[in-house]
Amino acid sequence: MAAASMIKAPVGQNPRLACHAPARGGGVVRCSLQGAVVGGRADWQSSCAVLSSKVAALGTHSINGHVAPAPAPEPSQNGAVLDLVPVTSITGGAITKANLPQPLRIADLSPAPMHGSQLRVAYQGVPGAYSEKAAGKAYPGSDAIPCDQFEVAFQAVELWIADRAVLPVENSLGGSIHRNYDLLLRHRLHIVGEVQLPVHHCLLALPGVRKECLTRVMSHPQALAQCEHTLTAMGLNVVREAFDDTAGAAEYVAANGLRDTAAIASSRAAELYGMEVLADGVQDDSGNVTRFVMLAREPIVPRTDRPFKTSIVFAHDKEGTSVLFKVLSAFAFRDISLTKIESRPHRHRPIRLVDDANVGTAKHFEYMFYVDFQASLAEPRAQNALAEVQEYTSFLRVLGSYPMDMTPMTAGSSTTISSSDGPSSSSSSSSS
Numbered sequence: 001m002a003a004a005s006m007i008k009a010p011v012g013q014n015p016r017l018a019c020h021a022p023a024r025g026g027g028v029v030r031c032s033l034q035g036a037v038v039g040g041r042a043d044w045q046s047s048c049a050v051l052s053s054k055v056a057a058l059g060t061h062s063i064n065g066h067v068a069p070a071p072a073p074e075p076s077q078n079g080a081v082l083d084l085v086p087v088t089s090i091t092g093g094a095i096t097k098a099n100l101p102q103p104l105r106i107a108d109l110s111p112a113p114m115h116g117s118q119l120r121v122a123y124q125g126v127p128g129a130y131s132e133k134a135a136g137k138a139y140p141g142s143d144a145i146p147c148d149q150f151e152v153a154f155q156a157v158e159l160w161i162a163d164r165a166v167l168p169v170e171n172s173l174g175g176s177i178h179r180n181y182d183l184l185l186r187h188r189l190h191i192v193g194e195v196q197l198p199v200h201h202c203l204l205a206l207p208g209v210r211k212e213c214l215t216r217v218m219s220h221p222q223a224l225a226q227c228e229h230t231l232t233a234m235g236l237n238v239v240r241e242a243f244d245d246t247a248g249a250a251e252y253v254a255a256n257g258l259r260d261t262a263a264i265a266s267s268r269a270a271e272l273y274g275m276e277v278l279a280d281g282v283q284d285d286s287g288n289v290t291r292f293v294m295l296a297r298e299p300i301v302p303r304t305d306r307p308f309k310t311s312i313v314f315a316h317d318k319e320g321t322s323v324l325f326k327v328l329s330a331f332a333f334r335d336i337s338l339t340k341i342e343s344r345p346h347r348h349r350p351i352r353l354v355d356d357a358n359v360g361t362a363k364h365f366e367y368m369f370y371v372d373f374q375a376s377l378a379e380p381r382a383q384n385a386l387a388e389v390q391e392y393t394s395f396l397r398v399l400g401s402y403p404m405d406m407t408p409m410t411a412g413s414s415t416t417i418s419s420s421d422g423p424s425s426s427s428s429s430s431s432s
């Protein structure tokens with residue numbers, strides 16, 4: 001991929017947003033919007049200024065001209081925290097609750113967008129992709145920003161073009177989306193939530209095209225894998241061709257007038273790109289679900305008042321399997337359930353050579369292990385487990401501690417999503 005990647009313009013939005021993000025690291029982002037330069041360093045600096053003034057206004061008060069942190073709330077006699085009115089003098093004007101500094105709340109620590117508009121959420125794909133729907137489920141009412149690659153979605157958040165990214169990490173049929181596991185490690189974003197999206201695929205073709213005319217079907221590799229058996233059972237004699245995303249495949253077929261090619265995508269993609277649904281529900285399992293993670297520049301404050309999950313990644317430099325056993329037992333002994341374990345090649349040291357003079361040289365593969373466990377980092381048992389894991393490992397990073405998606409999976413049901421990171425609201429968890 002070239003040094004600069006494109007963030008796609010949302011369909012139907014004019015003018016087109018095209019951002020050229022440097023491939024890695026810092027640098028100024030040039031996002032041209034009808035010739036104007038937005039999202040540059042000046043914007044970023046003013047965002048920071050707004051953030052610091054907001055924090056100053058909320059959580060500090062002035063003593064002799066110096067800004068000092070607000071005092072910690074004092075426990076009352078029965079242990080409850082009192083909502084104390086600060087005792088600082090305010091010159092000029094009556095003291096009312098409204099003009100007094102308000103205490104910082106947990107929500108303030110997970111900053112809302114600083115640009116004074118809606119939350120901007122980056123996703124990979126074009127409008128009509130499942131990732132766009134997942135972004136809407138995670139952050140109802142947000143502005144979705146389509147990106148042509150996963151890496152660009154990470155960069156969009158790092159460079160303040162977007163406030164969050166929502167990216168798929170695993171599917172109930174196709175398994176893990178390894179690229180995003182690797183990117184989680186290469187970038188410094190934090191997992192602040194998860195959403196699980198029922199994925200209901202359709203076979204789409206141009207209006208009037210019959211199944212018998214098809215010689216090719218295009219889609220995202222995950223989507224092709226999720227429909228493999230059904231396509232065969234339908235008796236279609238078609239070559240499978242991978243595309244960047246499902247909706248992008250539909251857009252491509254439509255834009256090029258391909259009457260011998262179908263796309264596997266959502267019914268929303270059919271509507272957006274003028275395609276017809278030849279077959280509905282072509283996924284191999286009706287309970288097909290993709291799990292997405294929500295990423296932000298800052299972690300959220302872990303809590304204990306609702307079910308939380310914590311994601312970590314670790315490596316060890318000792319021989320044998322006993323380290324992995326010890327790490328897993330650190331959770332088992334504390335009754336902490338693991339919900340996922342994934343291993344990926346160790347990028348910097350993929351193979352370890354072990355010389356045995358008599359037998360030859362053994363070549364061991366080295367791994368990074370990703371583990372999700374069902375506990376909040378605010379819980380002492382999770383903190384103790386991690387302290388123990390640290391003893392056994394040469395590298396340990398917490399990717400995030402975040403609320404679990406507890407919404408029911410039934411298609412068509414209306415559910416309430418509340419997250420300490422995103423807005424609480426009602427949304428439909430119906431299939432896409």
Ligand SMILES: O=C(O)C(=O)C[C@]1(C(=O)O)C=C[C@@H](O)C=C1
Pocket residue numbers: 124125128129130131132168171177199220222223244245246247290
């Ligand atoms: O191509 C899309 O529509 C996507 O949102 C990507 C993606 C994926 O990467 O797994 C998301 C959900 C489905 O599992 C199929 C494809």
